[in-house]
Amino acid sequence: MLEEREVVALLLTVGVLVFLLVNRARIHRLPSSGLLVASFGVLFVGRLLTVLEGFLYRDLLDLVEHVCYAGSAVLLAVWCRRAFGKEAASR
Amino acid sequence: MSPLLTGVDILALLAGLTTVVLLLRGSGKHVRGNIKLAFWALVLVTLYRHASNVLESSLNVGRLDQIEDLIEILEPVLWGAFFYTFFQSLVEQSLRDSEALLGETQRLTKVGGWEYDVLTGHMTWTDEVYRIHEFPVGAGIDHLRASLACYHPDDRPRAERAFRAAVERGEPYDLEARFTTAKHHERWIRTTARAVREDNQIVRVVGNIMDVTQRKHAEAALRNSEERFRGIFENAGVGMAQVASDGRFLMVNQELSKMLGYTREEFQQRSHDELTHPDDRARDRAQRQAYLSGETSEFSIEKRMLRKDGTALWVHLTAVAVRDSSGRGKYTISVIQDISQRKRAEEERFKLEAQLRQSQKMEAVGQLAGGVAHDFNNILTTILGNIELSMDALRAMLPEDDPVLQELQQVGQAAERAATLTRRLLVFSRRDVAHPVVLDLNRTLTDMEEMLRRLISEDITLQFVRAPDLEHVRVDIGQIEQVIMNLVVNARDAMANGGCLMLETSNVVLDASYVNAHADARPGPHVLLRVSDTGHGMDAETLERIFEPFFTTKASGTGTGLGLATVHGIVTQVGGHITAYSEPGVGSTFNVYLPAVRAPTEVSPAAAHADHSPGGSETVLVCEDDETVRRLATQILRSAGYTVLTAASGEQALRLAADQPNPVQLLITDVILPGMNGKALANTLAARQSGLRTLFMSGYTANVIAHHGVLDDGLEFLQKPFTRRRLLDHVRKVLDQVR
Secondary structure, X not given: OOOHHHHXXXXXXXXXXXXXXXXXXXXXXXXXXXXXXXXXXXXXXXXXXXXXXXXXXXHHHHHHHHHHHHHHXXXXXXXHHHHHOHHHHHO | OOHHHHHHHHHHHHHHHXXXXXXXXXXXXXXXXXXXXHHXXXXXXXXXXXHHHXXXXXXXXXXXXXXXXXXXXXXXXXXXXXXXXXXXXXXXXXXXXXXXXXXXXXXXXXXXXXXXXXXXXXXXXXXXXXXXXXXXXOOOOOHHHHHHHHEOOOOHHHHHHHHHHHHHHOOOEEEEEEEEOOOOOEEEEEEXXXXXXXXXXXEEEEEEEEEOHHHHHHHHHHHHHHHHXXXXXXXXXXXXXXXXXXXXXXXXXXXXXXXXXXXXXHHHOOXXXXXXXXXXXXXXXXXXXXXXXXXXXXXXXXXXXXXXXXOEEEEEEEEEEEEOOOOOEEEEEEEEEEOHXXXXXXXXXXXXXXXXXXXXXXXXXXXXXXXXXXXXXXXXXXXXXXXXXXXXXXXXXOXXXXXXXXXXXXXXXXXXXXXXXXXXXXXXXXXXXXXXXXXXXXXXXXHHHHHHHHHOOOOEEEEEEOOXXXXXXXXXXXXXXXXXXXXXXXXXXXXXXXXXXXXXXXXXXXXXXHHHHOOOOXXXXXXXXXXXXXXXXXXXXXXXXXXXXXXOOOXXXXXXXXXXXXXXXXXXXXXXXXXXXXXXXXXXXXXXXEEEEOOOOOOOHHHHOOOOOOOOOXXXXXXXXXXXXXXXXXXXXXXXXXXXXXXXXXXXXXXHHHHOOOOOOEEEEEOOOOOOOHHHHHHHHHHHOOOOEEEEEEOOOOOOOEEXXXXXXXXXXXXXXXXXXXXXXXXXXXXXXXO
């Protein structure tokens, strides 16, 4: 079953992804950019699975979707520590 | 709900909380503004979602649809906002960095930028423009007017015109001008500008201004330096040249051009090698290369350079290299000094020194010869006189062919040869007493011609070239005959296989330059006697030594080595000068220069009295320190009828003459005596007794009665060793002289 809010959220996420692709040359200038992009990428996968779970493997994809959110949150926390932490300040 | 799902959601919530804690504990303190705000928003939104997920899965709480829908939409938007602000901050940072870099660059290069808004009339300056004008940065001034006021009054109209042309017609400009800052410092500035158009309308003029004072000062210093260098280079009293490392002339000064005769353009088409004498080229090249490669620290050489007319010029060249960063010479500045005069002077000096050494050697040998001759002639006088007396006595008792008489005759001949040898020694050492008379050298040659033809062999052609109006010379006839004889004999010996012998006479004038080059020559008119042969000639080494006594190239026993030394002595004694030229295999030429005299020729006094008979009855006082000579003279004179008084010294002779009742008619005295010499004795006695005549005798006069070998006027002299006949002849001649 396709929910409108989930599609809108996915489209917005795709929009951000496109924005990143357009500015891909600048991404590497962000501190610990790999972690940040990975966090966003995993979130994007979660958003995708949210839409897909309405059509197939509902329980499984729902679980994977939540795992993606959790992964994205962990990666963001690590990025925050690395990018904004004391080491970053000294750099 | 699945506990697994709940666990995952709790993990996500914990991660979100951790992020919040990290932020709260200070992470990201250095991050300011929108980035931090966007990140906080993102973190709180995701935290809310994780929390609602946990509530949904664990407590089975229903969806907060409206808020969750908003969160679900808001989350990607916040991600986008977060990325956007991040990128924006990068752009801003980059801009700030660029501005800082530009500002620093402007400060370092002293270039400031400005912009003039044509529509509003507002002018904007960068910080550096303020600094160039020495206004405080950001000062509230009328920029355009303040800037124009700083220009030098002479340059201001030009700057104003250029600015107006840019504003009104869009003409770009680039000008340099003198400038006085707000703090009254004099500067040079360069300003450029161009117009910016929009819709074909000039809306702005942008430009820059730079402080070029240092460059201007450097240019002025360089210009001054170049002018100074060029002034020194062009006006130097020595030749100067800039020479490339391959030897090409790059630049030469006027003096060098004058020195070698090439124009500047001709120099530039030639290399140093081409203008160096071939004999000096290798040495010059080697030294130059060694210097340019750094093997030697200096390059200084004396060498010959070639003038345009092909003649060689001695120069002293000193070069200084201008090197590149690796130390190799790029080019050299050469200073070239003409040292030809110095070289000539050195050559003259060497020649004169050699001549001086030769003269000193001759003088030393002469002194030795004179010393020996004095005693040796006394001995020979005794030997010859006694042989003569003995033979006279024996002839009365023995037949003419008796061996004793013949042996005595041989002893006499040997003594005569010894006397001749002694005489030669005195002649070449210029200590022989000469009797110079004025004569015509052509006449002498004519008188000798027959004898000379007999002297040389038939395969030698003898030629005479006599100058028709030859000047007279004052020489001793016997000596000049000996000169001619010796030269002819030497020429004959040099032409064993025949040849041509030529004797020439001519009038010459020796000038100052000739005299400067020949130490023993004197300026003035001379008679030249030239004796040339086509014999085997001599090498330079032999030529240098030919006038040395005892130097001979003849086989042992055939020459004494005194022939040319005697010639040299005679010529020098009469104030003349002799030179010799010779080339091996070509022949030799001897030039005898005798001072010319303007006087009529004289007849030799010796010839006028040749027939006087010996013997007489006058009283003769003989003063001689050598007992054997004194006894011999006494014996000869008494045998000829004279009354003879004898004394061994001048003092004794004075006493004897004073005690003598009858006047002494003739004093015969040795020149060199112990105590009072012969001349002093003669003067003293002549003062006491008028009419006294004197005959001097000596083996060596030591300048007492003769100077430079020429007997003082009015004196009579008898050279030792003498024979009975010569003594009696001289005595009679002196006694018979009419007062």
